[in-house]
Amino acid sequence: MIGVGESMNDIKQTLIDLKKHQVDIITIGQYLAPQKKYHTIKKIYNEKEFQEIKQFAKQLRFKTAFIGQNIRSSYHAEEIASEGE
Numbered sequence: 001m002i003g004v005g006e007s008m009n010d011i012k013q014t015l016i017d018l019k020k021h022q023v024d025i026i027t028i029g030q031y032l033a034p035q036k037k038y039h040t041i042k043k044i045y046n047e048k049e050f051q052e053i054k055q056f057a058k059q060l061r062f063k064t065a066f067i068g069q070n071i072r073s074s075y076h077a078e079e080i081a082s083e084g085e
Contacts, residue, residue, distance in 0.1 A: 001031035001073070005042040008049070012056055024063035028053060029071035045069065 002011060011028075018026065030045055045053075050068050057065040 001029055002045060003031040003041050003043050004039055008052070011053055015053075015057055015060055015062075019060045019062065026057060026062055026065050026067070027071050027073050028057075028065075028067040029073075030069045 006014075015026070028050075031039070031041060033039060033041055047069070054065065054067040057067060
């Protein structure tokens with residue numbers, strides 16, 4: 001989840017670090033606080049920004065990358081997990 005104070009450079013560096021540690025599957029979506037008592041949203045990323053992140057992940061050659069405003073960490077999790085079996 002993004003939107004809690006990270007910069008675009010932070011996101012890209014995290015993707016680089018994940019790839020260096022042989023992570024093949026990523027999901028990145030917009031953080032939305034379920035209630036006011038939870039962490040404050042610092043930024044709402046727009047579609048262009050999500051596309052930039054998606055393109056960067058593609059350049060890094062992640063096997064599977066679901067990236068977008070409405071993506072959640074469990075997005076297609078069962079299907080992706082069964083591909084590895």
